[in-house]
Amino acid sequence: MLAVDEAQPKAAFRDVVMAYVGLTKPRVIELLLLTTVPVMFFAARGVPPLGLVVATVIGGTLSAGSASVFNCVYDRDIDEQMRRTRRRALPRHIVTPAAALVFGVVLGVLSTVVLAVWVNLLSAALSVTAIAFYVFVYTMLLKRRTTQNIVWGGIAGCFPTLIGWTAVTGELSWVPVVLFAVVFFWTPPHTWALALRYREDYAQVDVPMLPVVKPARNVALQIVLYSWVMVGTSLLLWPVAGTGPLYPVVALVLGAVFLAQAHGLHRRARGTEELSVLQPMRLFHSSNLYLSLLFVAVAIDPLLR
Known part of the structure; x- marks a missing residue:
């Protein structure tokens, strides 16, 4: 019984951690990074500096995760009703909306700091723009109002190509x-x-x-x-x-x-x-x-x- 009791808190902690990870939509992050790193190779005309790649990947991951968390917070009402999304953390009440919002802000701030300090200011500015566009233009303005929601809202997902290029060259x-x-x-x-x-x-x-x-x-x-x-x-x-x-x-x-x-x-x-x-x-x-x-x-x- 003692072994079972000790295992229960660990399982609960793991569930919470995985819930926070799920809020960042890791599969979306993978796709975004897939359009970032290759552009860095192309911009460098070869292999870019490893440290720069690592900093850009970390900053990009935090940035994309931040945007996804904000999206989950805003869309939690409809996520709870959709089969595809009802198993997310907020519909299951594993994470509170307030905690998720703080998590999203922290990720956004960290991503901006990482990109500004270890990459460059232009890449950091593009990252912030992408987050703002995804949250305010796509999630809050377009998604529930027009059939063109993902056409124009999808612009946010195009920014990694610009970030990858500017990370290496410092310009567009x-x-x-x-x-x-x-x-x-x-x-x-x-x-x-x-x-x-x-x-x-x-x-x-x-x-x-x-x-x-x-x-x-x-x-x-x-x-x-x-x-x-x-x-x-x-x-x-x-x-x-x-x-x-x-x-x-x-x-x-x-x-x-x-x-x-x-x-x-x-x-x-x-x-x-x-x-x-x-x-x-x-x-x-x-x-x-x-x-x-x-x-x-x-x-x-x-x-x-």
């Missing part, structure tokens, strides 16, 4: 802007595919995601259009940055596969609204793989030159 240029645009046009197909899967959840809480207010065929058409623009934008990096042959080849192959997936979803959506037939998560998972491999190519390209 057209190269990170092109990569910023790639992520911008990638976000709607990625998010709308997920929203197709969970459209009933969004409808239940009156969040006007595009799949909630438009038929699947209309959503799929929008996905196809954004996908074509995304692929075209990705190929712009070749002439703008003067890449080697690896990047355009990878971008072209990945783009062709992504477009095939998008057109496949559109073809299925023209015949049915049935989720089991639409299979939108195929495109969602493909979009993650697309972005990952594209930015791996961004990192490797300068190493080969």
Whole structure:
């Protein structure tokens, strides 16, 4: 009995720690860092200083975590009603909203200090801008009011490309802007595919995601259009940055596969609204793989030159 009693507080403590970690949305952080570090390699035309990479990754992780925590605090009412989010810390009442808010502020302050002291002021300013945009523009202004919520709100997720570049160079240029645009046009197909899967959840809480207010065929058409623009934008990096042959080849192959997936979803959506037939998560998972491999190519390209 004594051994069981001693184990109980440890289990409870672990649950609380994991709840705080969950508030930061680690999977989102992973995706954001995936667009930060490769850009640093590209900006350095090789391997950037390890200390700079570590500082940028730590600052970026804290920054993205802060924005996610604020999002969880504001959206806790609808998170409690949605199947996809009801297991988060706030709906389960493992963490109080006040404690979560303090946690988000602490993460935001720490991220700003890390980036300002060990990277540079421009990167720190961009990080603060990204947090503010995600919280005030996307979460509080757009998400519950317009079908274009993730189109414009997705801008916040594009900032890591700028932060990664400025961390190395200390200034902005057209190269990170092109990569910023790639992520911008990638976000709607990625998010709308997920929203197709969970459209009933969004409808239940009156969040006007595009799949909630438009038929699947209309959503799929929008996905196809954004996908074509995304692929075209990705190929712009070749002439703008003067890449080697690896990047355009990878971008072209990945783009062709992504477009095939998008057109496949559109073809299925023209015949049915049935989720089991639409299979939108195929495109969602493909979009993650697309972005990952594209930015791996961004990192490797300068190493080969």
